[in-house]
Amino acid sequence: MPPYNSINLHPSSFGPSDLSLHTYDVIFIGSGWPANVGAARVTQAGMKPVIVESELIGGDCPYWACIPSKALLRPGEALQDAKSVPGIAITNGLDADAVFRGRDSWTGDWDDQVLIPSIGGDDADFVRGHGKVVGVKKVRVENTNGESVTLEARQAVVICTGSEPVIPNIPGLADANPWIPRQATSTSQVPKNLVILGAGAVGCEMATIFANLGGKVSLISSTKELLPRTDPEAGALVRQSLVDLGVEMYLSAEVTGVQRKRDGTLEVQLKHGSVIHATEILISTGRRPRVKDIGLEQLGIAVNGSRIPVDESLCVGLESGEWLYAAGDVNGRAMMSHTAKYHARVVVNAIIARKTGAKPTITEWGSLSATADKYAVPQVVFTRPTVASVGLTRQAAEAAGRSFREVTAPLKTEGAELRAIGYKDGWAQWIVDAESGQLLGATFVGDDAADLLHASTVAIVGGLTIARLAHAIPSFPTMSEVYLNLIEAAGF
């Protein structure tokens, strides 16, 4: 695939003048998961949706985020799996060109015509252009040719404009033409020397990808440990495995300057005088909701630190009524694809409940409330070992002043060891409410740990105590016996 700059982000189909309708039941601004799932549910409820998109239809996930990054991670994981069982002869390592071609097929070569038939259900209309709320239930759409249309919603407008990377203000960085995740997920070249700034989910997954593909990677973090949203035990296990892959670590580090030299190479200066020489620098220092120029100021909506203020049904309270919603990354509650899908369900339930003009009661864990955002957001970071977590970590429980008990156990079970000779042990953790014994959080760090998570998510959402979980018998010999390890470590 050609480099990022040659991808056509503004195809000519679905122009404003191609629309035959100008009034819809629900208008979605942004075509990622909230619109994709939401429009299909709107159609199922007998209403007509339209999806407005300024770039490729489908949002970031299929072209620049989850899908290409996981497609690039999977071959390295499969290779390690194959190496860890007897009877499979491995003659070669990864073929980078073939790995990139495999990724290209997942993104449809960044041609959204491939994905459009699977987006928004059977009856959604699409229009390309920048969408902006210009009045009560009114959205103006203008494309890059200056063509425009004003749409009206009978029921609701859903803002789902996603998020954008945060670029730190470091001297020389902007002029050095840094990569953001878009360049990293769409490249077909392995940089000889890649510096990654920021060691959250993006930084650690990208370090894994490019080190697996044979690049020299330096990972710089301002924090003491990788993956600071989890407890340090998780980050330490990922750090050790990245070091084993040859990644150079710079922790508690500060970049003071970046310079792109005449020969195209980079110099990255650190606070205490050392300089890293690189061919590219990837910025993975977090994301913020994309709220600029979408009409919020005109509606008098005070955006708090770039978060749109929403209630538990994800509705923005306005004097003109309850017709404006914010779903997915843009509301800043939990920036992941699966939460964006969850938001879509809640929002459309709320739109249907308010359709008759009724004022529905919103109750915790009811169908009109995104309650899981508060208690049970799952996340899997697809490094090796995988880090799968849900609910509270120890650090988060301490910060929230909770009275809790921490239970930890090895991840090793016969099931795990049967999957891989010499299965490298990981770490499992439960955070349990000290009084009620209810599960508040869980973290699993280990190879193939991703699918262990959902049982803990269900337990947290269901308010299960670990005394009751002691009766949930995991099958032998599966990796789920890590639950037995935890139950026994908890004294049951």
Ligand SMILES: Cc1cc2nc3c(=O)[nH]c(=O)nc-3n(C[C@H](O)[C@H](O)[C@H](O)COP(=O)(O)OP(=O)(O)OC[C@H]3O[C@@H](n4cnc5c(N)ncnc54)[C@H](O)[C@@H]3O)c2cc1C
């Ligand atoms: C490298 C990377 C890997 C990731 N991996 C995972 C993962 O494995 N699992 C996971 O759950 N999450 C992952 N995420 C996070 C995930 O990508 C986001 O949470 C998800 O894409 C959010 O969906 P969204 O629809 O809210 O926003 P987006 O996907 O950003 O979609 C918003 C859309 O709105 C459009 N838009 C913006 N403004 C306007 C406007 N004014 N008018 C019209 N259109 C507009 C944008 O062009 C975009 O297409 C990853 C993120 C990154 C960066």
Ligand SMILES: NC(=O)c1ccc[n+]([C@@H]2O[C@H](COP(=O)([O-])OP(=O)(O)OC[C@H]3O[C@@H](n4cnc5c(N)ncnc54)[C@H](O)[C@@H]3O)[C@@H](O)[C@H]2O)c1
């Ligand atoms: N597998 C997944 O679910 C997955 C994968 C990738 C991204 N995502 C989501 O995408 C979003 C963005 O991910 P991300 O990793 O960019 O953000 P993040 O906020 O998770 O991590 C950014 C890291 O950069 C560090 N940092 C900030 N400024 C820095 C600086 N100047 N120098 C060095 N380090 C600095 C922060 O301390 C933090 O650890 C997150 O919401 C994440 O959950 C999810």
